Amino acid sequence: MITHHEVLETNEMIQHENLDVRTITMGISLMDCMDSDTEKLKTKIYDKITKSAKDLVKTGDEIGNEFGVPIVNKRISVTPISLVTSGHGQNACVQVAQTLDRAAKEVGVNFIGGYSALVQKGSTKGDIDLVRSIPEALSSTERVCSSVNVGSSRNGINMNAVRKMGEIIKEMAYLTKDNNAMACAKFVVFCNAVEDNPFMAGAFHGVGERDRVINVGVSGPGVVKAALENVRGADFETLCETVKKTAFKITRVGQLVALEASKRLGVPFGIIDLSLAPTPAIGDSIAEIFHEMGLEHAGAPGTTAALAILNDNVKKGGVMASSYVGGLSGAFIPVSEDHGMIDAVNAGALSLEKLEAMTCVCSVGLDMIAIPGDTPASTISGIIADEMAIGMVNNKTTAVRIIPVLGANVGDTVEFGGLLGYAPIMPVNKFGCEAFIKRGGRIPAPIHSFKN
Amino acid sequence: MKGIITVVGKDSVGIIAKVCTYLADQKINILDISQTIVSGFFNMMMIVDLSGQKFEKAEDDLIALGKEIGVDIRLQREDIFNSMHRI
Numbered sequence: 001m002i003t004h005h006e007v008l009e010t011n012e013m014i015q016h017e018n019l020d021v022r023t024i025t026m027g028i029s030l031m032d033c034m035d036s037d038t039e040k041l042k043t044k045i046y047d048k049i050t051k052s053a054k055d056l057v058k059t060g061d062e063i064g065n066e067f068g069v070p071i072v073n074k075r076i077s078v079t080p081i082s083l084v085t086s087g088h089g090q091n092a093c094v095q096v097a098q099t100l101d102r103a104a105k106e107v108g109v110n111f112i113g114g115y116s117a118l119v120q121k122g123s124t125k126g127d128i129d130l131v132r133s134i135p136e137a138l139s140s141t142e143r144v145c146s147s148v149n150v151g152s153s154r155n156g157i158n159m160n161a162v163r164k165m166g167e168i169i170k171e172m173a174y175l176t177k178d179n180n181a182m183a184c185a186k187f188v189v190f191c192n193a194v195e196d197n198p199f200m201a202g203a204f205h206g207v208g209e210r211d212r213v214i215n216v217g218v219s220g221p222g223v224v225k226a227a228l229e230n231v232r233g234a235d236f237e238t239l240c241e242t243v244k245k246t247a248f249k250i251t252r253v254g255q256l257v258a259l260e261a262s263k264r265l266g267v268p269f270g271i272i273d274l275s276l277a278p279t280p281a282i283g284d285s286i287a288e289i290f291h292e293m294g295l296e297h298a299g300a301p302g303t304t305a306a307l308a309i310l311n312d313n314v315k316k317g318g319v320m321a322s323s324y325v326g327g328l329s330g331a332f333i334p335v336s337e338d339h340g341m342i343d344a345v346n347a348g349a350l351s352l353e354k355l356e357a358m359t360c361v362c363s364v365g366l367d368m369i370a371i372p373g374d375t376p377a378s379t380i381s382g383i384i385a386d387e388m389a390i391g392m393v394n395n396k397t398t399a400v401r402i403i404p405v406l407g408a409n410v411g412d413t414v415e416f417g418g419l420l421g422y423a424p425i426m427p428v429n430k431f432g433c434e435a436f437i438k439r440g441g442r443i444p445a446p447i448h449s450f451k452n
Numbered sequence: 453m454k455g456i457i458t459v460v461g462k463d464s465v466g467i468i469a470k471v472c473t474y475l476a477d478q479k480i481n482i483l484d485i486s487q488t489i490v491s492g493f494f495n496m497m498m499i500v501d502l503s504g505q506k507f508e509k510a511e512d513d514l515i516a517l518g519k520e521i522g523v524d525i526r527l528q529r530e531d532i533f534n535s536m537h538r539i
Contacts, residue, residue, distance in 0.1 A: 010537070067531065
C-alpha cells in the first residue's frame, strides 16, 4: 500500500517543483480530407478536427483534476499540410491555415501544428506553394504552428530550402514587426524531424501514423533540480542515478495520463515524449539544473558535458517507465522560455556558438533565440545550415527556431508572453556566408547513412 | 477506485473528526489513515474507497470543507502514486 512518504513526495513535486504534464497532443490525419475543391477541402478539415478533438480539452482537464497533476496544454497536430493542399496553390494554403486556426479556437486548444512540408531531398509544387505561404499564414493566424524539414541523415540537406528558410524567416519578422516577430516563434526548421512529436512549434502527424493518436509530453526540470539538491557534491555515478530515478517517476505520470486520455477519448495511445521542457517560471529551468550540477552559469565550460549527462539519463530513466517512448525525448534548451538561460545570456556566459555546441548533445536544437533584426537572410540560412549539419552527421533531430526582431539590437529584450517568455537579443557573428548559401543544390547524404 | 486524501495545515481541534464525518455522511469507507505533526503543521493521509462515488463532487466538497476549517485538503486518485512509486 502507498505510504505517507510517497504521497508527500509526489505532491511536493507537483506543488513546489512544477511537475506537470506539459501537453496532451492529439494527432489527426487529414489524408482523407483531400478534395479537388478548395472549399470542400476546408470544410472537411474543419469538420474532422472539430469532431475528433471536441472533448480533448474537457477530458484533459478532468484527468488533471482527478490525479491532481496539472495538464498545461491540450494541442493538435495534423498531417503535413503540403500533402493535403497539393495542387490547390499558394492562396489556398493560407486559407487552410485560417481554417486550422478556426478549428483550434473552436475546440479550445492553444496550438495546432502541422502547417508543414518535408523537403529534405527536394520540393514538389505543393511543397513550394506551402513554404511560400508560411509568412502570410503565420502572420494572419494565432494558433497555427509551422515546420519545414530540410535535411536528414538518410538524404542529406536541401540547401535550396535552407536558403529559402532564411528569406521567409526575415519576411515573417517583417510581417509581424509590431508584435515582436511573433510569427517566427511559431516556426521551426528541422533536420531529422520526428513524426510523433507532441511539442510545439514542431509537431505534425506523420504519414506513417494511424488516423488519430494521443501523444503526451511530460516535463519537470524543477523536479530534477530538487532531486539533485539532495546529492550536492556527490560523484557522477550518484548524479546520473538521481537523474535517472527522477526521470522514471516523471515519465510514469505521463504514461498514466496518456493511457487514461487514450481510454476516455477512444483514441489509441501513441508515445510519451519524456522531455525536460523549461518554462519562464522560477524553479522550472534547465539552466538551474546546470547550476545545481556545479556550473556558475549555463554556458560555462562544462555545460556541454552537463547537458549530455542530463539528456542521456533522462532517456535511460524514461524508457523503462513507458511502453512507448518517442517524440524528441531529452532536454530542451530554449533561451526565451528559461529564466536561467536568459540570465546566462545577460551575464555574458552564454553565446550562440556555445548553444550550437550544446545542441550536439541535447534533444533538439537552437530554440527561441532572438537576434538583431538587421541580420541578413543569408546569415540566418548559414546558422540553419550549421545546425542541420549537426543533425545530419550525428543522426539526431536538430532544429532552429530563431527570431530576428526588427529595430532591436544587442542589449534589448523582447517579450513574447506566456510560455514563450522573453529574450535578450543575442549577438550574431558578423562575417558573411552569402556566397556559400547562394550555391544552391543539395548536400549529399553522409557516408554513414549507407547502412543497408 | 481508491482515492488518497491529504490534509495539510495548521493543527487545531477536530480536523480528523470533520473530515471523517463528511466521509461517513457520503458513505465513503476509509481503508487506511496516518497522521503526523511536523513543526506544528498537521499532516494527514487517508486511503478511501471511492467505488460508486462521484469523484468530482467528493473533491469539490472536500476542498470546500478544507476552506471552512482552514486547512488544505486534496483528493487524488491512487493510481498516480502507484504509477510513480511501484514498478
